[in-house]
Amino acid sequence: MAEEGYKERGFFLDPISQVRKKPTKRKEVGGFFSKPTAAVSGFHILHISLEKVDIVVDVLVTNPNPIPIPLVDIIYLIESDDHKLISGTIRDAGTVRAHGSETIKIPICLIYKDVKDTYDDIQPGEIITYRVSVELLIDVPIIGRVSLPLEKKVETPAPYKPDVDLDKIEYDRFSLEETTASLHLKVENKNKFDLGVNTLEYNFTLGDDNIANATLRESTKIGQCGEGILEVPITFRPKDLGSAVWDIIRGRGEGYSMKGKLEVDTPFGPMNIPFSKEGGKEQVKERSRN
Missing domain, CATH: 2.60.40.1820 (Immunoglobulin-like)
Structure with missing residues (x-):
């Protein structure tokens, strides 16, 4: 009687019932793996x-x-x-x-x-x-x-290279020993997304003389299909330069050249954009500050 009670509670397993359950177990194995x-x-x-x-x-x-x-x-x-x-x-x-x-x-x-x-x-x-x-x-x-x-x-x-041009030069102090001025660089953004200018590396030449070579860190946002002005300070010693520079400053001569790189932020990530530009004498005449 005790043994029968144990069987009812499942303490003793019927070998025959175990054999009958094997096919069911195989079906479970077939469904054991799931699709990733x-x-x-x-x-x-x-x-x-x-x-x-x-x-x-x-x-x-x-x-x-x-x-x-x-x-x-x-x-x-x-x-x-x-x-x-x-x-x-x-x-x-x-x-x-x-x-x-x-x-x-x-x-x-x-x-x-x-x-x-x-x-x-x-x-x-x-x-x-x-x-x-x-x-x-x-x-x-x-x-x-x-x-x-x-x-x-x-x-x-599909980025479009911004156009960097010299808008004007404004002289703060002019002397043979040391002249300080500001280059006003116009940056035209032809892209259909904003550009955030973080760094400007530039080399500025008048005639055959290198006037300035530096890195400027300035945050300027230029909207899509818009324009912006970067004001770049420069210092040089006119007495150490050739006569061609004086002709250019007076509005005569061959003009200037610029080479450099813009580091900008875009909605898609940062970009390094090289630029180069050459201009005529009419764009580097002295202009006084207002």
């Missing part, structure tokens, strides 16, 4: 220049299974208005740990020349919308190869 999931978790612009933009797409892959899952291939495609721009495949992209998640980084480089060659109507300075399509191929035990398709829309610019 994936989502685009981030988009980053690593570097932007006048020639190209380097971006990274972050894909978060989650593995709910008790064993690591290998990523076989990652196939990506960049399109805009149904025009294919770039595609590629990343082989053997790694492994997603058991009951865990991994962020897979997909590096992509967009060359502006290729974009412009594809689109006749794209103008420099525009913001372009892209469609990023990603397909992850994963090998899951028992289930087999699984495809995880993803898609995300992103925006990057």
Whole structure:
């Protein structure tokens, strides 16, 4: 009787009932593995220049299974208005740990020349919308190869080089020993996004003589398709310069040249923009401060 009571409570297991339960257990094994999931978790612009933009797409892959899952291939495609721009495949992209998640980084480089060659109507300075399509191929035990398709829309610019020109020179103090002045540089932003000028590196030459060579740190915001003025102080010793400089200051002579670099902030990240400009004598005449 005691034994029967134990059987009723499950303390003793019937071997026959155990055999009958084996097929059910095999069915549970077949459904033991689950399909991994994936989502685009981030988009980053690593570097932007006048020639190209380097971006990274972050894909978060989650593995709910008790064993690591290998990523076989990652196939990506960049399109805009149904025009294919770039595609590629990343082989053997790694492994997603058991009951865990991994962020897979997909590096992509967009060359502006290729974009412009594809689109006749794209103008420099525009913001372009892209469609990023990603397909992850994963090998899951028992289930087999699984495809995880993803898609995300992103925006990057096709930057236009700002035009830097000398608007005027204003002299604060003029003498043979030391002359101080200010260069008023006009910066024209032809882009459809704002530019925040942080640093200006410049070399200013009158005739064949180098007048100033320095770095100026000044924060100036220039709105989209707008203009701004950078006031750059310079100091030089006229007596140490050639006669050509005096001709230029008097409004005669060949003129000036500028070379340098702007460091700017954009909504898409920082940029270094080189510039060079040559001008005639009429732009470097002395002008008094008001």
